[in-house]
Amino acid sequence: MKVLIVSWEYPPVVVGGLGRHVHQLTTELARAGHDVVVLTRRPTGTDGVSHPTTDSRTDGVRVIAAAEDPPEFEFARDMMAWTLAMGHSLIRAGMSAFGGRRDPAGEPPWEPDVVHAHDWLVAHPAIALAEFFDVPLVSTIHATEAGRHSGWVSGPTNRQVHSVEWWLAHESDSLITCSASMRDEVGRLFGPDIPDVSVIHNGIDIRTWPFAPRPAAAGPPELLFAGRLEYEKGVQDLLAAMPRIRRTHPGTTLTVAGTGTQLDWLGDEARRHRVAKSVRFLGAVDHDGLVDLMHRCAAIVLPSRYEPFGIVALEAAATGIPLIVSTAGGLGEAVSDPTTGLSFAPGDVAGIAAAVRAGLGDPAAAALRARRARERLTVEFSWAEVAERTAGVYLAAKRRVRHPVGRPHIPQRPLPERDRPQSTVTTDTDS
Template structure:
């Protein structure tokens, strides 16, 4: 099949886990014989002079990375304007390169069999290009704005993002989510007139996350958190549980790898809970550094309050790190309590302390659970399996009859009261 994938992230432009997901999916689809064109962008804050549009082929994937237009928009300050400008540049580049330019009179335009959009930021170009080529639009919804905000979207930007997510979902001919909980969330938020929703878990390349047996612990145990420092990741709950953990396991430390908008507030929480000297904030950590942290830690703790999937859990499992995770969203599907890890309810500080104590109290049992988790990866989460199932969705997708739609119904109840450090 000829597949046009549209994503605002693709290496070397990677903002989070979405970029890695799309890269693995595209390269595996290409390896399986599909003709893949990736429509993506050049780095933020550049322009057509410093970073012109490129058309290259890497790992079997044709990558068209479009230059940013010159008007001055900043993602953090002008998110919707920036997103619309990016979408406009994607449409122009896609039409010019794929449908317009011909090097020779005999050369035919490249026409996709399907367009695959990844998340709301590429809704406008993906919908426009699928309509232009008159082919099915498949969209993967990786997360939702309402899900990140306890089910409600009260701020102007929140409402705008939610409405674009709804538009992409309703305009699509088939939808993909990374977990059953995300499927239920998408159906609840954007239904009832949605296309078929397929659940295809994220994959992992275990070759890049090498296994290592747990070292014999000679000193106090070290816990690890890896991920974005945002309220929904629940790091504040882990910090609140740390004093209880240290009472039964003196000297326990926590290493926090990652960046985010809540870092300053989380540092304040360490002072509030009197664990400042027991917590290290490392900031961004490269791949090899993260592997080293996973090899060294007594357990990785992922206390998410909201988690569409939780790829870090798979990465940690591949390295042999014992898993202690919340049951939020996809984490609850990826980790089976007492079999491949230990779990607790989202936001349950006492539950975090109990689960971590159990992991630290029996290192042999923790290692056994970690080995089972790694064995499960090769059976259920390989990228070849993900690509084959995704290609099946492409083949089954048919372009639906379009009808005019009105504006979406947006939840208008104010957000529940939250901690002062939480951003909108």
């Protein structure tokens, strides 16, 4: 099939897990014989002079990366305007590349059999291009704005994002989510008049995440968190659990790898719980550095309050580090307690402490669970399997008859403040 994939992230422009997902999926689709074109963007804050539009081929995939237009929009400050401007540049780049003109050799223009959108930020260009080519639109919903805010969208930007997600879901001819919990969430938020939703888990290339046996304990245990520093990732709950963990396992430290909007607030939380000296915030860590941390640390703790899937759990499992995770969303499907890891309820500080204590208290059992977790990856989470199932969705998708739709009703109430920092809009799901 000829597949046009539209994504606001694609290497080297990667914000979170979405970019890695799209890259692995596209290269695997190309390896399977499909003709894949990715329509994406150049880095934020550049322009057509410093970073012009490129049209290249990498790993068997044609990648068209649109230059950013000159108007001065900043993502953090003008998110919706920036997103609309990006969509406009993607449409123009796509039309210029394969909008009906023959190439110099006289070959007919490239036209897709299907358009595949990844998340709400590319709703406008994906819908426009699917309509122009009159082909099915498949959309992967990686996360939802309401899900990140406990089912409610109270701020104006949150409501705008939700309305675009709703529109994309209704304009699509088929939908994909990365977990059964996300499928249910999409149905609750955007149903009932949405197309069929297929559940296709994220995959992992275990060759890039080498396994290493657990080293013998050589001092107090070191815990690891890896991911974005956003409220829904639950790092604040892990910080709150650290005093209890350190009472039974003195000297335990926590290493936090990642960046995000809540870094300063989390630093304040560490001081409030009097564990600041035992917590290290490393900031962004490259791939090799993250692998080293996973090989060194006694366990990785992923305390998400909301998690569509949690690809970092797969990456961690591949390296052999014991998994201690919340049951939020896809994490509850990726880790089976007590077979492949230990788990606890989202937001349960006492549960986090109990699970970590159990994991640290029996290193042999933790190592056995880690080996089982890695063995499971080769069976259920290969990218070849993900690509094959995604191609099946493409083949089954049929372009539906379009009817005008009204604006969605968006439930609204103030979000509970409690210990939540100032509410923010986030865009990535999975990392």
